[in-house]
Amino acid sequence: MQYYSLNKKAPKTSFEIAVRKGLAPDKGLYFPEKITPLDTSFLENLNQLSNIEIAFHAIKQFVGSEIPESELKTIIKETLNFEFPIVSIEDNISTLELFHGPTMAFKDVGARFMARCLGYFNKNNNKEVTVLVATSGDTGGAVANGFLGVKGVKVVILYPRGKVSNVQEQQLTTLGQNITAFEVEGTFDDCQDMVKKAFLDSDLTTKKELTSANSINVARWLPQMFYFMFAYKQLKQHNKPLVFSVPSGNFGNICAGMVAQKLGFPFPHFIASNNENDVVTRYLSSKKYTPLATVQTISNAMDVGNPSNFIRIQALHNNDFQALKSNLSGYRFSDEETREAIDSIYKSTGYITDPHGAVGYLGCHHYLKLDPDVHTVFLETAHPTKFLDVVQPLIPKVIELPPQIKAVMGRPKNAKSIVNYADFKANLLAL
Numbered sequence: 276m277q278y279y280s281l282n283k284k285a286p287k288t289s290f291e292i293a294v295r296k297g298l299a300p301d302k303g304l305y306f307p308e309k310i311t312p313l314d315t316s317f318l319e320n321l322n323q324l325s326n327i328e329i330a331f332h333a334i335k336q337f338v339g340s341e342i343p344e345s346e347l348k349t350i351i352k353e354t355l356n357f358e359f360p361i362v363s364i365e366d367n368i369s370t371l372e373l374f375h376g377p378t379m380a381f382k383d384v385g386a387r388f389m390a391r392c393l394g395y396f397n398k399n400n401n402k403e404v405t406v407l408v409a410t411s412g413d414t415g416g417a418v419a420n421g422f423l424g425v426k427g428v429k430v431v432i433l434y435p436r437g438k439v440s441n442v443q444e445q446q447l448t449t450l451g452q453n454i455t456a457f458e459v460e461g462t463f464d465d466c467q468d469m470v471k472k473a474f475l476d477s478d479l480t481t482k483k484e485l486t487s488a489n490s491i492n493v494a495r496w497l498p499q500m501f502y503f504m505f506a507y508k509q510l511k512q513h514n515k516p517l518v519f520s521v522p523s524g525n526f527g528n529i530c531a532g533m534v535a536q537k538l539g540f541p542f543p544h545f546i547a548s549n550n551e552n553d554v555v556t557r558y559l560s561s562k563k564y565t566p567l568a569t570v571q572t573i574s575n576a577m578d579v580g581n582p583s584n585f586i587r588i589q590a591l592h593n594n595d596f597q598a599l600k601s602n603l604s605g606y607r608f609s610d611e612e613t614r615e616a617i618d619s620i621y622k623s624t625g626y627i628t629d630p631h632g633a634v635g636y637l638g639c640h641h642y643l644k645l646d647p648d649v650h651t652v653f654l655e656t657a658h659p660t661k662f663l664d665v666v667q668p669l670i671p672k673v674i675e676l677p678p679q680i681k682a683v684m685g686r687p688k689n690a691k692s693i694v695n696y697a698d699f700k701a702n703l704l705a706l
C-alpha cells in the first residue's frame with residue numbers, strides 16, 4: 276500500500292516510511308492511496324469471526340506486503356489482548372467500552388499496534404527511532420505502555436506540570452527502560468510546540484530519527500477502525516442502523532470509523548460530540564473553518580482547537596461539504612451539561628461514565644430526537660477512574676480503582692524538569 280501526503284507536495288511512500296516518519300516531508304498527513312471495500316461475504320459472516328480475524332482482514336490492505344501475514348496476525352493478536360464489550364444504557368443507546376487495555380484509554384490499541392509495527396521494522400537493523408509525544412494526559416500513558424521494551428525505539432513524553440491527573444502522571448513517569456518523561460513548565464500547547472519545533476530543527480533531525488505517536492501517524496490512527504467493527508458485530512441482531520457518537524478531540528477516532536464505513540460497514544451517519552472546543556461543529560453549520568484557542572474543560576482529552584485529522588475526514592468525503600454534512604453531525608456540550616449527564620446516567624442506570632463518554636452520550640440523546648429509528652452507540656473512551664477528580668464528586672459511593680490503576684499508584688516517579696525549548700533540546704540530545 277502506498278500513502279500520499281494530503282499537502283500533495285511530497286512523494287508517495289510505503290507503509291513503513293509513513294510509520295517511521297509520522298508526517299510527510301511537506302508536513303502533510305499521510306493518507307492511503309486507495310481504500311478497497313471488503314467482500315460482502317466478510318460482512319455477512321462477521322458473527323463467526325473473532326475480533327482478531329476481523330481486525331486482520333480489515334487492516335491487511337493498509338499494510339500490504341510490508342509485514343508478512345503471519346507476523347501481522349501476531350501483531351494484532353498481541354495488540355487486541357483485551358475485551359471491547361457493548362453495554363446497554365437505555366432504549367436505543369449503548370456504549371462501547373474501550374477502556375479495558377493496560378492504561379484504560381482507547382489509545383492503547385493504536386499505541387500497541389504502532390509499537391509492534393515499528394518493532395517488526397527494526398528487527399533486522401540497528402536504526403534507532405525516537406518517538407516524541409506531547410500529551411494532555413491519555414496519549415502519553417498509552418504510548419509509554421505500548422512501546423515499553425520495544426527494540427530500537429526510545430520514547431520521550433512531554434507533559435505539562437500539574438495539568439495531568441494523578442493517575443495519568445503515574446502512568447507516564449514510572450515505567451523506566453526506554454521511556455523518558457519530560458515534565459514541562461507550561462501548558463499542553465507549550466509541549467506540543469516543542470515537539471513541532473523539534474521536527475523542524477535540523478540540529479536534531481540530522482542526529483536522530485524522530486517520529487510521532489499521535490493520531491497523525493497512520494499506524495496509530497488506522498487500527499481505531501476495529502472498534503466500530505467490533506460494535507457492529509455485537510449489535511447486528513438489533514437490525515437497526517448503527518449511528519456512532521464519538522467524543523472527539525483530534526478527530527482520529529471518528530475518522531477511523533469513517534474508514535470502516537468506506538470498507539463497506541453500513542453505518543448511515545456519525546456524530547462528533549464536542550466540548551466547548553467545537554470548531555468542526557461550527558464548520559458544519561457555517562461552512563467556515565475558524566480554529567480558536569483551546570479552552571480548558573473537564574473532558575480535557577478533547578481540548579483541541581484545531582483537530583489534526585479533520586483534513587483526513589475531508590479527504591474521505593472528496594472535499595465535498597454537502598457529502599460531509601450528510602454523513603456527520605456535530606454537537607457541542609458544556610461542562611455543566613456533561614456533569615449533569617454523569618449524574619443522571621448514574622441515577623437512572625447505575626452506570627458510571629467518564630466525562631468524555633458522557634459527552635458522547637449527550638450526542639446520542641440529541642441525535643435520537645431527530646432520527647428515532649436508529650440505534651446509537653457512544654464510545655466510552657476512558658475509564659472513569661482516570662478522571663476521578665471530576666467523576667467522584669458526582670457519584671454517591673466510593674469508586675474502586677481497577678487493578679491496572681492500583682498497580683502504578685505506588686511506584687516512584689521519574690521525570691526530567693524542562694523549562695524551555697533549549698533545555699528540551701539539550702536533554703533530548705543527551706539521551
Ligand SMILES: *Cc1c(COP(=O)(O)O)cnc(C)c1O
Pocket residue numbers: 380381382413414490522523524525526527528529576577631656657
Ligand atoms: C484522545 C481522547 C479522545 C479524543 O480522541 P480523538 O481521536 O483525538 O478525537 C477522547 N476521549 C479520550 C478519553 C481520549 O483520551
